[in-house]
Amino acid sequence: MGFTAVIADDEPLLRANLRTRLAKLWPELAIVHEMENGRGVDEVIAEHDPDLFFLDIHMPGVNGLEAARAIAGRSHVVFVTAYDKYAVEAFERGAVDYVLKPFNDERLNLTCERLRERLEGRPPSMDALVEQLAGRLGVKAAEHLRWIRASVGSNVRLIPVEEVLFFQSDEKYTRVVTCDSEVLIRKPIKELLDELDPAKFWQIHRATIVNVDHIASVKRGIKDQAEIALRDHRETLVVSRAFTHLFKQM
Amino acid sequence: MKTYLHLLEGLTVKRVLWVTVICAAATATVIWLFLNTYLDLFVTALCVGYTSMLLFTVAGNVRQSYMPREAAQVLAVIVGSVVGTIFAGFVKGRDVSQMFTERLAGVAISMGLGIGFGCIIVAAMILREKHARDQARIAKAESERHQLEKNVLEAQLQLMQAQVEPHFLFNTLANVQHLVETDAKSATNVLESLIQYLRAALPQMREGATNLGREADMARAFLEIHRVRMGSRLDFAIEIPEDLKCRAFPPMMLISLVENAIKHGVDPCCEKGVVTISAAENDGKLRVSVADTGEGVKPKEGGGVGLTNIRERLKALYGSSARLVMEENAPRGVVASIEVPATS
Numbered sequence: 362m363g364f365t366a367v368i369a370d371d372e373p374l375l376r377a378n379l380r381t382r383l384a385k386l387w388p389e390l391a392i393v394h395e396m397e398n399g400r401g402v403d404e405v406i407a408e409h410d411p412d413l414f415f416l417d418i419h420m421p422g423v424n425g426l427e428a429a430r431a432i433a434g435r436s437h438v439v440f441v442t443a444y445d446k447y448a449v450e451a452f453e454r455g456a457v458d459y460v461l462k463p464f465n466d467e468r469l470n471l472t473c474e475r476l477r478e479r480l481e482g483r484p485p486s487m488d489a490l491v492e493q494l495a496g497r498l499g500v501k502a503a504e505h506l507r508w509i510r511a512s513v514g515s516n517v518r519l520i521p522v523e524e525v526l527f528f529q530s531d532e533k534y535t536r537v538v539t540c541d542s543e544v545l546i547r548k549p550i551k552e553l554l555d556e557l558d559p560a561k562f563w564q565i566h567r568a569t570i571v572n573v574d575h576i577a578s579v580k581r582g583i584k585d586q587a588e589i590a591l592r593d594h595r596e597t598l599v600v601s602r603a604f605t606h607l608f609k610q611m
Numbered sequence: 612m613k614t615y616l617h618l619l620e621g622l623t624v625k626r627v628l629w630v631t632v633i634c635a636a637a638t639a640t641v642i643w644l645f646l647n648t649y650l651d652l653f654v655t656a657l658c659v660g661y662t663s664m665l666l667f668t669v670a671g672n673v674r675q676s677y678m679p680r681e682a683a684q685v686l687a688v689i690v691g692s693v694v695g696t697i698f699a700g701f702v703k704g705r706d707v708s709q710m711f712t713e714r715l716a717g718v719a720i721s722m723g724l725g726i727g728f729g730c731i732i733v734a735a736m737i738l739r740e741k742h743a744r745d746q747a748r749i750a751k752a753e754s755e756r757h758q759l760e761k762n763v764l765e766a767q768l769q770l771m772q773a774q775v776e777p778h779f780l781f782n783t784l785a786n787v788q789h790l791v792e793t794d795a796k797s798a799t800n801v802l803e804s805l806i807q808y809l810r811a812a813l814p815q816m817r818e819g820a821t822n823l824g825r826e827a828d829m830a831r832a833f834l835e836i837h838r839v840r841m842g843s844r845l846d847f848a849i850e851i852p853e854d855l856k857c858r859a860f861p862p863m864m865l866i867s868l869v870e871n872a873i874k875h876g877v878d879p880c881c882e883k884g885v886v887t888i889s890a891a892e893n894d895g896k897l898r899v900s901v902a903d904t905g906e907g908v909k910p911k912e913g914g915g916v917g918l919t920n921i922r923e924r925l926k927a928l929y930g931s932s933a934r935l936v937m938e939e940n941a942p943r944g945v946v947a948s949i950e951v952p953a954t955s
Binding site for chain 2: 371372373374375377378381419421422443461462463464504505506507508510513516517518519520521523524540541556581583
């Protein structure tokens with residue numbers, strides 16, 4: 362009997378390649394739809410109800426793993442990926458098939474044979490595998506502020522937070538100081554504190570957040586305060602009494 | 612109490628012993644001037660010495676901006692000599708009021724001697740401290756130089772390790788595989804671009820010196836490959852004035868920016884994107900920019916190790932006279948520019 366399939370790959374030539382090869386190796390399989398990324402899986406299933414999806418893993422917008430999650434056991438899935446040692450390792454556990462690009466007819470034929478056997482059965486749920494893969498591919502990184510947008514003249518400068526030595530509030534604005542520049546932004550210290558990575562950015566004063574990677578030395582100062590010297594910068598920063606505990610010896 | 616302890620920093624047992632020894636020596640030196648016994652004079656000397664030492668230490672540690680630290684220390688010794696002499700009077704149970712009348716001469720001599728010896732010792736200590744500070748400065752400069760050398764080495768290592776991404780290589784080959792059967796001419800073009808790219812990108816194949824023209828050719832090869840792979844979604848332009856092509860430019864940086872423009876700019880946004888490479892020379896600076904009309908940076912997504920590597924390498928190669936600037940493109944996308952001193 363004839364099965365139906367959908368191909369999702371962001372590269373048009375690779376979609377065409379898979380289509381022509383499948384036509385040769387498995388003429389009864391009908392490619393009913395092609396997608397540039399994983400967006401709109403639900404609509405595709407509603408319209409075509411395919412037995413099978415061929416998913417590229419790296420696609421812009423919605424990637425193959427997210428698409429597989431959306432398919433959620435309604436169709437069988439074969440991942441088609443160029444190079445991904447983690448993916449390969451996980452697939453070798455035998456949950457679903459995978460094809461490494463570029464592939465030859467023999468390898469694709471093997472996949473087709475496996476699929477012919479399995480298509481009779483119910484599509485397996487792949488939630489666990491997909492979650493595991495997503496974790497390994499580092500899809501979910503910690504959500505911290507990584508860029509500071511600041512107007513400089515008529516341009517908007519983009520400063521990676523790693524470059525920032527410290528933030529200091531200056532009446533209405535916040536000073537953003539790097540090794541070679543200084544800009545003003547409107548975002549207050551309090552908001553920055555919520556968004557920055559707390560492992561790298563420490564508040565040391567009501568008005569100051571410092572990037573610990575750029576601290577050269579910390580010196581005891583007067584009245585229970587401390588003073589921070591920075592690498593590549595002349596200014597020193599005051600650590601107020603409430604924050605000196607951050608620098609107490611371990 | 613804890614708050615003021617730091618004022619006594621440097622008041623070591625060694626310092627106390629030195630002052631004691633110096634007082635003993637000073638007493639022996641000037642004993643012929645006085646009618647007093649050695650012990651009596653030694654007690655006076657110790658009082659003056661210890662008081663001066665205490666004030667000298669405090670003056671060295673206290674934070675004030677009225678005068679230079681050294682002046683404060685000299686002043687401390689003068690005050691210490693006066694106070695110390697009076698203190699010696701107390702210790703020996705003499706009538707203090709007499710000290711400023713009939714015994715004024717002796718007291719004055721004692722104070723003067725204290726001040727004289729004190730100043731000599733202070734001068735010696737200040738010289739020693741200055742020497743120590745100079746040593747520290749030399750050591751610091753030395754360690755900075757080492758750090759810089761280390762940075763340069765690391766930058767070279769990073770350059771060596773800049774790998775051709777397997778993902779890129781295999782995807783490109785998959786495209787060629789298809790084109791060989793369907794469009795042999797295009798297959799040849801992509802292969803040629805790939806070869807040109809690999810010649811420049813593989814560390815073993817890389818030549819030492821490079822210039823902006825060569826780096827731009829490599830970027831062009833890379834963009835050609837991506838144009839084939841991404842179909843209508845990518846377009847590009849390279850606008851580098853002919854006379855700037857022979858300018859020296861560090862290797863693998865331009866390609867890194869182009870890679871970023873595709874990976875974080877054009878690729879994530881599903882519509883068409885344009886990458887433009889341009890170069891200009893102004894005020895002795897060569898500025899090379901890669902602009903894309905893609906997604907723009909997401910505030911919470913980093914620019915990857917590529918940008919950090921470029922920054923570190925620029926710093927190692929040129930210090931503060933080179934930089935990487937990221938700006939927003941209008942109406943959307945990012946412009947990344949590298950500025951280096953212009954040398955041919």
